Amino acid sequence: MPDHPQTPDSPSDGSGDEPTGSGLPPELEQMIARITGGRIDPEMARTLKDMGIDQVDPAMLQMMMGQVQAMFASTDDGPFNVALATDTARKTVSAAGDASVxxxxxxxxxxxxxxxxxxxxxxxxxxxxxxxxxxWSRAEWVEATMPTWRTLVEPVAEGVGRAVGDAMRTQMKELGDGAALPEGLLPAGMDPSALIGQMEPMMAKMSGSMFGLQVGQALGALATxxxxxxxxxxxxxxxxxxxxxxxxxxxxxxxxxxxxxxxxxxxxxxxxxxxxxxxxxxxxxxxxxxxxxxxxxDISIDTDRIESALTSVDTSDPTALQSALQDQLFRPEPxxxxxxxxxxxxxxxxxxxxxxxxxxxxxxxxxxxxxxxxxxxxxxxxxxxxxxxxxxxxxxxxxxxxxxxxxxxxxxxxxxxxxxxxxxxxxxxxxxxxxxxxxxxxxxxxxxxxxxxxxxxxxxxxxxxxxxxxxxxxx
Incomplete structure (x- = not known):
């Protein structure tokens, strides 16, 4: 039998609810394990608790977990997640009321x-x-017009993806140059700058999902x-x-x-x-x-402001990153x-x-x-x-x-x-x-x-x- 740590995807008893002793909410444990590919290091768990992440509202955690699962399950390799945008827009109009005609x-x-x-x-x-x-109902308008919206906003999504990636690379380079990381956040001996190659695919999906959510919310509001x-x-x-x-x-x-x-x-x-x-x-x-x-x-993405948003975001709020970036994307001078x-x-x-x-x-x-x-x-x-x-x-x-x-x-x-x-x-x-x-x-x-x-x-x-x-x- 291979010797590897158990994850929520491979529990020992098949229940998926085996405690790990991290002290973090089970939903958060599952999400982090999905990202890291294994159990949570005790030092990492303590660091996250010190940041107050275990105080996040369970409903918000569940929502964040669902978004992360949707992100990793998506096969959309475009600059933004069109399926997520469409689903978000439909949920937005449904929440506002959208009866069939x-x-x-x-x-x-x-x-x-x-x-x-x-x-x-x-x-x-x-x-x-x-x-x-x-x-048309509002949801029907969303479905019918999404192909055209996709062609209009893809250039911006590509620019946002590049800017987020550049910002993350800059931060990782600074970490590799000697900036201090909380003890236990990374495995011992791992070079922070070496993480960027492993994180880029995940960051691309995150950026595509983030922009997909933003597109969906905007078009959902427009459809109402x-x-x-x-x-x-x-x-x-x-x-x-x-x-x-x-x-x-x-x-x-x-x-x-x-x-x-x-x-x-x-x-x-x-x-x-x-x-x-x-x-x-x-x-x-x-x-x-x-x-x-x-x-x-030709839109100019303000990388400096994105970097500032990434460093100052409230990690206990799963919508904070999206909200911060939504207001920090574009340079004011065309x-x-x-x-x-x-x-x-x-x-x-x-x-x-x-x-x-x-x-x-x-x-x-x-x-x-x-x-x-x-x-x-x-x-x-x-x-x-x-x-x-x-x-x-x-x-x-x-x-x-x-x-x-x-x-x-x-x-x-x-x-x-x-x-x-x-x-x-x-x-x-x-x-x-x-x-x-x-x-x-x-x-x-x-x-x-x-x-x-x-x-x-x-x-x-x-x-x-x-x-x-x-x-x-x-x-």
């Missing part, structure tokens, strides 16, 4: 979407990609607030369907003094307009997502490339939401008595910082707010007034001719320039036709 409610959403599409047909040149609707599939201004829903979250629509309507049917219709119009835009303008969705990824890819990405993102978001504002107003003002009040409620919601802004500020260090929305709405309205709805929508034809940040500074100048260009092209085409008519038919 009834068939009657789903029919109400489908009917609202159908009416919205009819109204939009009258005010935009863009066609509907197909009247497909979803009435967002009223539709693409309210954040990004093409999160891949099947080009009109999506509403009935529970959140009702919460938004609460206190407005507007009939729920009108609120549902107004939000369906906004969602259907956004879906048409993403469908008929194939470049705008990828440009928005690319701008977010470009910003995230790089030049980040500022460029942020400029593109803000411009595109403003153009998208400004266009949606104008089109939704045109589609609803003759049909919904409270259309103006609902438009104002949406603007107030954005002004105080909507759900997307909160989610992105924690995950990417980025405020996802269309700051120049009013300028964009004025530009689209002026373009429509001069050239009609066809001319307004034609401006989306190619990114090279779409309005820029400079055009938002001078909307009327853009409108004049577009008109001059269109007139010149029309005159040239007319001259060509007249010339061919004078020459007569070719033989």
């Amino acid at each position: 009834s068939e009657a409610t789903a029919r109400q959403v489908a009917q609202a979407a159908q009416v919205a599409e009819l109204w939009l047909d009258e005010v935009t040149a863009f066609e509907a990609p197909g009247i497909t609707t979803h009435a 607030e967002t009223v539709s599939g693409t309210e954040v201004g990004l093409p999160l829903v891949t099947d080009r369907a009109v999506v509403l979250l009935p529970a959140n629509v009702e919460a938004f309507a609460d206190g407005l003094g507007v009939d729920l049917d009108q609120v549902r219709l107004y939000l369906a119009v906004r969602e259907a307009a956004r879906v048409r835009l993403f469908s008929e303008v194939p470049w705008i969705g990828p440009q928005l997502l690319a701008a977010v990824r470009d910003y995230a890819r 790089s030049a490339s980040q500022r460029a990405a942020l400029g593109r993102l803000e411009t595109y978001l403003a153009l998208v939401e400004g266009w949606v504002d104008v089109v939704a107003d045109r589609a609803t003002r003759d049909h919904l008595p409270q259309a103006a009040a609902l438009g104002e409620a949406v603007r107030r919601r954005r002004a105080i910082g909507g759900p997307a802004e909160k989610a992105f500020s924690g995950l990417v260090g980025l405020e996802l707010r269309p700051r120049r929305l009013r300028d964009a709405a004025n530009l689209w309205a002026a373009l429509e007034d001069r050239h009609g709805q066809q001319g307004r929508d034609d401006a989306w034809g190619h990114p090279d001719v779409a309005p820029t940040a400079a055009d938002l500074d001078d909307p009327l100048g853009y409108v004049d320039r577009v008109g001059t260009s269109n007139d010149s092209e029309m005159d040239a085409a007319l001259d060509q036709l007249l010339s061919e008519g004078e020459q007569g038919p070719t033989q």
Whole structure:
């Protein structure tokens, strides 16, 4: 029989509850044994007790144990644990309340979407990609949009993983250079700096799990607030369907003094307009997502602050490390490339939401008595910082707010007034001719320039036709 110490995974009596005499709670013994691969050294146990870890609330210990088990059981080798993020988000919305959508409610959403599409047909040149609707619960929104969120936050997760690893290597190097360790924390004769090679895989999993928890909590909070599939201004829903979250629509309507049917219709119009835009303008969705990824890819992780968090964290609180890192991740000053990405993102978001504002107003003002009040409620919601802004500020260090929305709405309205709805929508034809940040500074100048260009092209085409008519038919 091999001679090796027993662990909770190999108890002598098969019970798994054999006492070790460490004086630590059994849950903590199991967790430490899983990490160290053996029993707890008495000196290590005394050190941990001196740190007060045996006073941790048993419920919190159980939660921490479950997280550690999930971490080691995960086969996800990506920069963050997507399965854990999804599970955390689902648990977050469940705790807030997330009833399944009834068939009657789903029919109400489908009917609202159908009416919205009819109204939009009258005010935009863009066609509907197909009247497909979803009435999603909050958990269904999490599941459906997670693939897109994954592509957006992976660059940040990679940076966090590198920074945590660098911080740990720095601390281990300092320990190896002579810094004092509590006696008994490591086996006698072991070089602290040699541990880093053994710990790196575990640290990578811990970092991925930590970021997965953070993503899950952020998206869970977002799912309890967002009223539709693409309210954040990004093409999160891949099947080009009109999506509403009935529970959140009702919460938004609460206190407005507007009939729920009108609120549902107004939000369906906004969602259907956004879906048409993403469908008929194939470049705008990828440009928005690319701008977010470009910003995230060049994000600067504050390693010094992470090192400080790692050394000062309260070890008796299993959520302390995550909370400390959540507030210590990003350097406040963006790089030049980040500022460029942020400029593109803000411009595109403003153009998208400004266009949606104008089109939704045109589609609803003759049909919904409270259309103006609902438009104002949406603007107030954005002004105080909507759900997307909160989610992105924690995950990417980025405020996802269309700051120049009013300028964009004025530009689209002026373009429509001069050239009609066809001319307004034609401006989306190619990114090279779409309005820029400079055009938002001078909307009327853009409108004049577009008109001059269109007139010149029309005159040239007319001259060509007249010339061919004078020459007569070719033989």
